[in-house]
Each structure stands twice: as structure tokens, then as C-alpha cells.
Amino acid sequence: EIVLTQSPGTLSLSPGERATLSCRASQSVDYNHIAWYQQKPGQAPRPLMYGASIRAAGIPDRFSGSGSGTDFTLTISRLEPEDFAVYYCQQYGSSVTFGPGTKVDIK
Amino acid sequence: QVQLQESGPGLVTPSETLSLTCTVSGGSISSNYWSWIRQSPGKGLEWIGYVHYNGNTNYNPFLQSRVTISLDTSKNQFSLKLRSVTAADTAVYYCARNQWLPHDVFNFWGQGTMVTVSS
Numbered sequence: 001e002i003v004l005t006q007s008p009g010t011l012s013l014s015p016g017e018r019a020t021l022s023c024r025a026s027q028s029v030d031y032n033h034i035a036w037y038q039q040k041p042g043q044a045p046r047p048l049m050y051g052a053s054i055r056a057a058g059i060p061d062r063f064s065g066s067g068s069g070t071d072f073t074l075t076i077s078r079l080e081p082e083d084f085a086v087y088y089c090q091q092y093g094s095s096v097t098f099g100p101g102t103k104v105d106i107k
Numbered sequence: 108q109v110q111l112q113e114s115g116p117g118l119v120t121p122s123e124t125l126s127l128t129c130t131v132s133g134g135s136i137s138s139n140y141w142s143w144i145r146q147s148p149g150k151g152l153e154w155i156g157y158v159h160y161n162g163n164t165n166y167n168p169f170l171q172s173r174v175t176i177s178l179d180t181s182k183n184q185f186s187l188k189l190r191s192v193t194a195a196d197t198a199v200y201y202c203a204r205n206q207w208l209p210h211d212v213f214n215f216w217g218q219g220t221m222v223t224v225s226s
Contacts, residue, residue, distance in 0.1 A: 001168075035212035044201055044216035045152070056214065088152060092210040095167070096142075098152035 002026055002091050004099035012107040019076040021102045023089035028069045030093030036065055036074045037088045039101075045088060049074065079104070109134040111202050111217035119196075119224050125189040129202030129217060136160060136183045140205035142213060143176060143187045147198035155200075157209060158185055165209060192224045 003026040013019055023034065032052040037045035047056040049065040052072055062077045076083055084106050089099040115127035129141070143155040156166035158176040166174045170189070178185035189196060199221050203213035 033210075044203075044219055045213075046216075047212055047214050050206065050212035056212070090152075090212070092208070092212065094210075096154035096210050098154070100151050 002029065002094050002097050004089055004091060004097055006087075006089060006099040006102045008102060009100075010103045010105060012105050013079055014107045015079050015081055017079050019074075019079055019083070019104055021074040021076075021087055021104075023067075023072040023074070023099050025070045025072075025091055029072075029091045032068050032072075033091060033093035034065070034067065034072045035090045035092065036063075037090065038083075038085045039088065040085045048087075076104075109204060109215045111204065111215060113200060113202050113217045113220040115220060115222070117221055117223060119192055119222060120226055121193055121224055122191055125187070125192050125196060125200075125222055125224070127187045127200055127202075127220065127222070129185050129187075131183045131185070131204075136178055136185060137180050139207070140209055140211065141176075141178065141185045142203045142205055144201045144203055144213065145196075145198040146201065146219070147195075149195070150198075153198075155187065155189075157205060159209070163209075194224050196222070197224045198222060 005024045007022045034052045036049040039045045053065045086101045137160045140157045142157040173190045175188045199219040201219045202217045204215040205211040206214045
């Protein structure tokens with residue numbers, strides 16, 4: 001099983017700042033099959049990115065993804081008030097597993 | 108726009124079988140792969156398994172011995188059965204649609220249903 005580790009656990013930032021979230025895999029992820037989700041309280045996860053760097057439908061371009069192999073990054077270029085949430089990475093290169101999440105909260 | 112809605116009991120007795128149904132609207136279940144995912148404070152998000160419209164299934168190895176996922180094309184629904192439940196199976200259960208692949212990003216989700224295992 002591929003284990004995903006996300007860091008930091010919590011990121012405290014102000015609106016307008018840049019957020020950089022990390023997702024590290026215990027082994028190389030085939031085809032860079034990494035997805036990112038945003039989850040707000042009481043809601044289902046919302047897909048943001050897939051294939052490590054492809055934005056899902058309707059996702060604004062302040063969200064970007066990068067990385068390959070075992071190290072992947074989600075960047076939010078300028079935080080909007082609605083971006084404060086928990087973010088999860090998921091790998092689907094070998095079965096499916098999720099990371100534990102990074103909470104982005106307001107500083 | 109595809110929409111998914113979970114339904115089923117919110118409380119299950121230990122050792123019994125958890126049964127949930129996902130009703131799909133705005134699209135046919137006779138395409139794509141359809142998955143169940145759960146989320147608990149202790150284990151985070153956990154993929155349970157998928158079913159394809161041709162009946163093929165694949166399950167999380169850690170749950171495989173207790174899980175069955177099936178679909179009913181006449182009702183545009185798919186279902187989850189998890190046998191011999193314990194308190195560790197207490198979670199929010201989501202149904203979701205895979206984008207294209209057997210193992211894939213989940214691009215449509217239900218709102219989730221809380222299931223508590225308790226006597």
C-alpha cells in the first residue's frame with residue numbers, strides 16, 4: 001500500500017498570502033496519478049486537481065499542482081476567504097489511498 | 108450534472124451488516140466506475156471499493172473479506188454491504204463516481220451519511 005504523508009498538518013495564513021502544501025508518497029506514484037481535494041465542515045471532499053497538475057472543472061487558476069515520483073505540491077497563489085479548509089491528496093496509481101490532510105486556517 | 112445520494116440506517120448493531128444504497132441522478136449508472144469511501148476521525152479518508160456497470164468489482168484489501176458492492180441498473184443505484192461491523196466501522200460513508208478509470212480521481216460525491224456502530 002502506498003502511504004501518503006502531508007505537511008504541514010496545519011498552515012496558518014492570511015487572505016492574499018500564498019499557500020504551499022506538500023504530499024509525499026512512500027513509493028513512486030505511477031503516471032503521477034495524484035489528486036487533491038478541498039473539504040469544508042459538513043461537506044464532501046471537492047476535487048481540485050488530478051494527474052498531479054490538471055485542474056478539475058470549475059477550479060480557479062489560483063490553484064496549481066506540481067510534482068512527480070514521490071513528492072507533490074498544491075499551491076494556492078493568493079488565498080481567498082473561501083479557501084480556508086482542509087486539503088487532502090490521494091494517489092490512484094496503485095489502488096487508492098489518501099493522505100491525512102492539511103488544514104489551512106486563518107492567521 | 109450527476110448527483111449522488113446515500114441512504115440507509117444511521118445506527119448498526121455490532122456484528123451485524125451495514126447496508127447502504129447510493130441513488131444516481133442526472134446520469135446513467137451504465138457507464139463509469141462507482142465507489143464507496145468512508146471517513147472517520149481515527150482513520151481519515153478510506154477507499155472501500157468500486158463496482159463497474161459490467162459488474163466487475165475491486166475492494167480495499169483491508170476490507171475485502173467483509174465487503175460486497177453491487178449495482179442495480181434498473182434503479183440507477185449501487186449498494187454497499189459491510190459484514191461483521193465493529194465500532195471501528197463508525198464513519199461518514201460517501202458514494203462517488205470515478206472520473207474514468209478503475210482507480211481514479213472521484214469527480215462526483217454524495218453528501219455522505221453518518222453510520223454509527225453501537226449496541
